[in-house]
Amino acid sequence: MDTNRYVFRRARLLLSFFCILAALVLAVLPQPQPATAQTFQKxxxxxxxxxxxxxxxxxxxxxxxxxxxxxxxxxxxxxxxxxxxxxxxxxxxxxxxxxxxxxxxxxxxxxxxxxxxxxxxxxxxxxxxxxxxxxxxxxxxxxxxxxxxxxxxxxxxxxxxxxxxxxxxxxxxxxxxxxxxxxxxxxxxxxxxxxxxxxxxxxxxxxxxxxxxxxxxxxxxxxxxxxxxxxTMSERVARWVTSPVVMSLLLVIGLVGIVVELFAPGFGVAGTISLLSFGMYFFGHFVAGFANWLHIALFVFGILLMILEIFLPGGIVGAIGFISIVSGLVMAAYDTQQGLASLGIAVLITGIVTFFLIKKFGFKGLLNRFILGDAQKNEQGYVAPKNQSDLVGKKGIALTPFRPSGTAKIDGARVDAVSPGAFIAAGTPIVVTQVEGGRVVVQEDETKE
Missing domain, CATH: 3.90.226.10 (2-enoyl-CoA Hydratase; Chain A, domain 1)
Known part of the structure; x- marks a missing residue:
C-alpha cells in the first residue's frame, strides 16, 4: 500500500514539473499573431x-x-x-x-x-x-x-x-x-x-x-x-460629362441650339446655350484626359469654316468645316465608337427639330438670315430690278442683324438691304443712304427725334 502511494506521489510530482516547464517554454516563445493583425505604415x-x-x-x-x-x-x-x-x-x-x-x-x-x-x-x-x-x-x-x-x-x-x-x-x-x-x-x-x-x-x-x-x-x-x-470639382464635372447619356445630351443641345439660332434674329439665348454645351463637352473630356487642344482646335476651325461658307458659297468650305467639327467631337470622346453613336443621336434629333422649324417658319426664313431676297432667274431673261430710289432718306428699323446684309422695315414693308460694312444690331433705327438698282444701303440713324 505504501509502495503504491509512493509511486503515485512521484508521478504527480513529475506531471507538475512538466506542466511548469511547458508554461515557462510558452511564456518565452513568441506568440502567433491573429490572422487579422496586419499592419501598414501609411x-x-x-x-x-x-x-x-x-x-x-x-x-x-x-x-x-x-x-x-x-x-x-x-x-x-x-x-x-x-x-x-x-x-x-x-x-x-x-x-x-x-x-x-x-x-x-x-x-x-x-x-x-x-x-x-x-x-x-x-x-x-x-x-x-x-x-x-x-x-x-x-x-x-x-x-x-x-x-x-x-x-x-x-x-x-x-x-x-x-x-x-x-x-x-x-x-x-x-x-x-x-x-x-x-x-x-x-x-x-x-x-x-x-x-x-x-x-x-x-x-x-x-x-x-x-x-x-x-x-x-x-x-x-x-x-x-x-x-x-x-x-476635385473639375473631376466631378468630368465624371458627369463623360457619362454616355449626358454626352449625347450635350451634343443634342449644342446642335439644336445652332439650328434655332439660325431661325431666330440676333445672337441670343439659343446660341449662348449651344456654346456652353459644346464648351462643357470639351471641358469634361479635357479634364478626364481624353480630349486635347488639337481636338478643340479642329472643332473651332470647323465652326469658322462653316461661317465662312455663308460668304463664300460653293459647298467645299462648308464640307471641310463639317468634317472638321465631326472629327473634333468624335476624337475628343473616350471611345470613337461611343463618340460616333452619341453624335449620330444628336444629328438625328437635330434633323427632326430642323424639319419642324422649317415647317413652321419656311425654308426662306432660314435663307433670309444669310442672303438677300431678290434673285435673277435665267428663264425670265433680264428683269430690271425694282426701282426703289424713293427710299433714299427714309427711316426704319432693322428687323435682323446686318452682317452686312439684313432685313429692315421701312414704311411698313420688309426691305432687303446692306450696311456699308458696319454691323447693325436688330432693333436699331436705320436710314436709307443710297439705292443702286436693287441694292439698298442703310446705316444706323444717329439723328435725335
Whole structure:
C-alpha cells in the first residue's frame, strides 16, 4: 500500500514539473499573431462612388499616382456603386491589379456589376453586415441584357479576376450568366448577388467588420493618420460629362441650339446655350484626359469654316468645316465608337427639330438670315430690278442683324438691304443712304427725334 502511494506521489510530482516547464517554454516563445493583425505604415482612402464611367477611371489614376508618391503601402477603395460601363471597369480593374500597394475593397453598401469586378481585382474584400456584392450581368443602354457574346466575354473576365485570390469561379459565372444555376442560392433565370455573410462563406469576402473604425483597427491604421483623396470639382464635372447619356445630351443641345439660332434674329439665348454645351463637352473630356487642344482646335476651325461658307458659297468650305467639327467631337470622346453613336443621336434629333422649324417658319426664313431676297432667274431673261430710289432718306428699323446684309422695315414693308460694312444690331433705327438698282444701303440713324 505504501509502495503504491509512493509511486503515485512521484508521478504527480513529475506531471507538475512538466506542466511548469511547458508554461515557462510558452511564456518565452513568441506568440502567433491573429490572422487579422496586419499592419501598414501609411494608408489612403479613395471613394469609388456612383456610376462607373471613364471619368472615374481618370480620377482613380490620379489618386493611385498620388498615393504612390506619398509612399502609401495601403489603399482602401470605399466602393458604393450600382455598376456602370464595362470598358471603364476593365481599365480600373487593371489599375487596381497592377498597383504596387496593398489594395482593399471596402463594401459598406453595394458593389454590383462593374463594382464587383473592381472589388475582385483588389488584394482583399472587406464587407459590413447588410452590404451586397454581385448581380454583374451586363445590360444595354435600353435596359436589356447584352448579347450572348458580350456576356460570355464579361463572364470570363469576372472569372479571371476571381482566380486572382483563389475564389470559386462558378460563383463569378453565376453573378453574370442568367442561365447558370448555383444550387441553394441561384436558380436559372436570375443573377447571383450575395450579402456579407454569404460572401464570407463562399470566399468572396475576406473579412467582415461592423464599422470603418473596426476596419482601420484590423489594419493597424489610426483614423487621424488616414488620408482621403477626393475628386476635385473639375473631376466631378468630368465624371458627369463623360457619362454616355449626358454626352449625347450635350451634343443634342449644342446642335439644336445652332439650328434655332439660325431661325431666330440676333445672337441670343439659343446660341449662348449651344456654346456652353459644346464648351462643357470639351471641358469634361479635357479634364478626364481624353480630349486635347488639337481636338478643340479642329472643332473651332470647323465652326469658322462653316461661317465662312455663308460668304463664300460653293459647298467645299462648308464640307471641310463639317468634317472638321465631326472629327473634333468624335476624337475628343473616350471611345470613337461611343463618340460616333452619341453624335449620330444628336444629328438625328437635330434633323427632326430642323424639319419642324422649317415647317413652321419656311425654308426662306432660314435663307433670309444669310442672303438677300431678290434673285435673277435665267428663264425670265433680264428683269430690271425694282426701282426703289424713293427710299433714299427714309427711316426704319432693322428687323435682323446686318452682317452686312439684313432685313429692315421701312414704311411698313420688309426691305432687303446692306450696311456699308458696319454691323447693325436688330432693333436699331436705320436710314436709307443710297439705292443702286436693287441694292439698298442703310446705316444706323444717329439723328435725335
Amino acid at each position: 494608408a489612403v482612402w479613395i471613394p469609388v462612388e456612383k456610376t462607373i464611367e471613364q471619368g472615374l477611371e481618370a480620377f482613380l489614376r490620379r489618386a493611385f499616382a498620388e498615393a504612390e508618391q506619398q509612399q502609401a503601402d495601403l489603399v482602401i477603395l470605399d466602393i458604393d456603386t450600382p455598376g456602370g460601363e464595362v470598358e471603364a471597369a476593365g481599365a480600373i480593374g487593371e489599375l487596381v491589379r497592377q498597383s504596387p500597394m496593398h489594395v482593399v475593397a471596402y463594401i459598406d453598401n453595394q458593389a454590383f456589376s462593374a463594382g464587383t469586378y473592381i472589388a475582385l481585382n483588389a488584394n482583399e474584400i472587406v464587407m459590413t453586415p447588410g452590404s451586397s456584392i454581385g448581380a454583374a450581368t451586363p445590360i444595354t443602354m435600353a435596359g436589356n441584357a447584352a448579347d450572348i457574346k458580350f456576356i460570355s466575354a464579361w463572364s470570363n473576365q469576372m472569372v479571371s479576376a476571381a482566380k486572382l485570390n483563389n475564389r470559386d469561379e462558378m460563383v463569378a459565372r453565376a453573378m453574370v450568366e442568367i442561365d447558370t444555376e448555383f444550387p441553394g442560392l441561384k436558380p436559372k433565370g436570375t443573377v447571383l448577388s450575395l450579402d456579407a455573410e454569404q460572401a464570407k462563406q463562399l470566399g468572396y469576402a475576406d473579412r467582415l467588420v461592423n464599422t470603418r473604425d473596426e476596419l482601420l483597427v484590423q489594419f493597424g491604421i489610426s483614423p487621424q493618420s488616414l488620408q482621403t483623396i477626393e475628386p
